[in-house]
Amino acid sequence: xxxxxxxxxxxxxxxxxxxxxxxxxxxxxxxxxxxxxxxxxxxxxxxxxxxxxxxxxxxxxxxxxxxxxxxxxxxxxxxxxxxxxxxxxxxxxxxxxxxxxxxxxxxxxxxxxxxxxxxxxxxxxxxxxxxxxxxxxxxxxxxxxxxxxxxxxxxxxxxxxxxxxxxxxxxxxxxxxxxxxxxxxxxxxxxxxxxxxxxxxxxxxxxxxxxxxxxxxxxxxxxxxxxxxxxxxxxxxxxxxxxxxxxxxxxxxxxxxxxxxxxxxxxxxxxxxxxxxxxxxxxxxxxxxxxxxxxxxxxxxxxxxxxxxxxxxxxxxxxxxxxxxxxxxxxxxxxxxxxxxxxxxxxxxxxxxxxxxxxxxxxxxxxxxxxxxxxxxxxxxxxxxxxxxxxxxxxxxxxxxxxxxxxxxxxxxxxxxxxxxxxxxxxxxxxxxxxxxxxxxxxxxxxxxxxxxxxxxxxxxxxxxxxxxxxxxxxxxxxxxxxxxxxxxxxxxxxxxxxxxxxxxxxxxxxxxxxxxxxxx
Numbered sequence: 234x235x236x237x238x239x240x241x242x243x244x245x246x247x248x249x250x251x252x253x254x255x256x257x258x259x260x261x262x263x264x265x266x267x268x269x270x271x272x273x274x275x276x277x278x279x280x281x282x283x284x285x286x287x288x289x290x291x292x293x294x295x296x297x298x299x300x301x302x303x304x305x306x307x308x309x310x311x312x313x314x315x316x317x318x319x320x321x322x323x324x325x326x327x328x329x330x331x332x333x334x335x336x337x338x339x340x341x342x343x344x345x346x347x348x349x350x351x352x353x354x355x356x357x358x359x360x361x362x363x364x365x366x367x368x369x370x371x372x373x374x375x376x377x378x379x380x381x382x383x384x385x386x387x388x389x390x391x392x393x394x395x396x397x398x399x400x401x402x403x404x405x406x407x408x409x410x411x412x413x414x415x416x417x418x419x420x421x422x423x424x425x426x427x428x429x430x431x432x433x434x435x436x437x438x439x440x441x442x443x444x445x446x447x448x449x450x451x452x453x454x455x456x457x458x459x460x461x462x463x464x465x466x467x468x469x470x471x472x473x474x475x476x477x478x479x480x481x482x483x484x485x486x487x488x489x490x491x492x493x494x495x496x497x498x499x500x501x502x503x504x505x506x507x508x509x510x511x512x513x514x515x516x517x518x519x520x521x522x523x524x525x526x527x528x529x530x531x532x533x534x535x536x537x538x539x540x541x542x543x544x545x546x547x548x549x550x551x552x553x554x555x556x557x558x559x560x561x562x563x564x565x566x567x568x569x570x571x572x573x574x575x576x577x578x579x580x581x582x583x584x585x586x587x588x589x590x591x592x593x594x595x596x597x598x599x600x601x602x603x604x605x606x607x608x609x610x611x612x613x614x615x616x617x618x619x620x621x622x623x624x625x626x627x628x629x630x631x632x633x634x635x636x637x638x639x640x641x642x643x644x645x646x647x648x649x650x651x652x653x654x655x656x657x658x659x660x661x662x663x664x665x666x667x668x669x670x671x672x673x674x675x676x677x678x679x680x681x682x683x684x685x686x687x688x689x690x691x692x693x694x695x696x697x698x699x700x701x702x703x704x705x706x707x708x709x710x711x712x713x714x715x716x717x718x719x720x721x722x723x724x725x726x727x728x729x730x731x732x733x734x735x736x737x738x739x740x741x742x743x744x745x746x747x748x749x750x751x752x753x754x
Contacts, residue, residue, distance in 0.1 A: 254314035258322040262315045265326040266301040273297045284693045287682045289675035295707030299573035319579045328652035343675045367696045370430040375744040380421040386414030391459030392528040419468035428484040432692045458528035513567040515539040581653020584637040595658040606724040629717035649717040670722035698737035
């Protein structure tokens with residue numbers, strides 16, 4: 234059903250785009266979108282692949298939707314061509330298609346390897362995770378406790394200490410640990426999605442919709458206090474993506490296309506593209522004051538700005554290109570601009586073309602950036618000579634901008650893209666580095682999936698450790714810190730995956746020990 238509806242929407246959008254925004258560049262881009270989605274539909278979106286390789290499929294599905302389908306649809310809704318404001322549209326879509334070809338090819342090889350030579354390794358590691366309760370569905374009490382622990386980490390990181398006064402590295406390992414707890418604030422949302430956490434079985438338990446809604450409102454205010462849209466939008470996105478995966482896995486009733494659900498969907502779209510988008514704009518407007526006022530004042534200023542329609546319209550009308558030599562303009566909607574923005578690809582490729590050849594300094598920076606992901610004690614033990622503090626004050630996008638002739642501004646954190654940073658650092662060899670890296674990446678994320686046959690049916694259930702990170706997986710290669718460079722794939726092996734395991738195991742241990750509190754709740 235999902236495949237049928239997405240094809241209908243994509244084809245209608247493609248036809249209207251072609252008629253109203255006819256140009257060689259736009260027709261080429263539309264053709265790439267249709268071709269890419271056809272490949273994904275045929276090679277990835279089938280029950281067997283999704284059931285056995287769920288999270289690796291989510292990575293490719295997320296890349297396909299955010300780089301092809303959603304830009305096609307939402308640029309049309311905003312009255313723009315797909316190639317709006319792209320200086321190098323042909324390059325953007327050629328690199329995008331080549332990357333997709335790498336993902337699909339390596340996913341095919343990964344499946345062959347995992348069912349053959351890699352099967353023993355996968356079964357052994359999966360057994361270790363099951364033995365340590367990674368696939369034991371947490372109780373509602375545990376989910377609430379994990380959520381409150383994550384919420385505490387969020388408040389301390391972004392409000393009490395003020396995340397923007399300095400990096401976590403400057404504040405020590407404790408601050409880094411608390412920052413790592415932030416994603417677990419979304420755990421209570423998965424009370425509504427319990428079938429994903431256990432084998433297929435009927436669900437008759439009453440779900441605490443109102444309590445979860447109140448918790449979501451709390452996250453909204455924390456996001457305003459910390460001046461970060463991602464603090465509440467990541468949780469909403471995680472629920473939406475998880476529900477979609479549940480539909481495709483048959484965990485939820487697929488007969489959702491009725492008048493009531495259609496009306497609810499329209500209300501949801503209106504809330505995200507209307508009030509929440511407006512709130513996000515208000516947060517950006519008051520952002521310059523976040524280091525000078527308390528969180529309570531920041532919330533009040535955000536709400537006051539939200540009610541000032543003239544201030545919001547004035548902000549939208551400003552031409553930031555005149556003030557800054559950096560342009561991210563693609564979507565008007567501030568959330569779409571952070572979710573499926575093709576301008577990041579375009580801007581990074583433009584900078585790479587200015588450099589022309591592979592740049593030795595970009596290579597050295599990428600190597601140092603990889604080492605900087607390791608914990609400080611390991612760096613000291615192996616006497617790795619890097620300035621970790623300085624390296625973490627700017628992004629791949631910042632350094633690429635600097636090497637292309639721009640001004641170095643610490644803390645700008647421009648969002649780069651692996652196509653541009655890859656060309657400037659490794660040349661076309663970046664595609665090979667990506668291919669070599671994604672095979673073990675697929676393997677590691679799919680360790681959070683258990684699939685078996687029961688009474689003739691294919692049954693799948695997922696670990697909360699993976700579901701908590703589903704937004705991260707979905708946007709891995711589109712618009713995220715991870716997508717800035719192919720080097721980040723290898724950084725994930727060095728630290729990210731192990732950190733996910735350790736934090737989740739620790740939270741399971743703590744919440745089990747806190748079980749005695751349940752009688753008082």
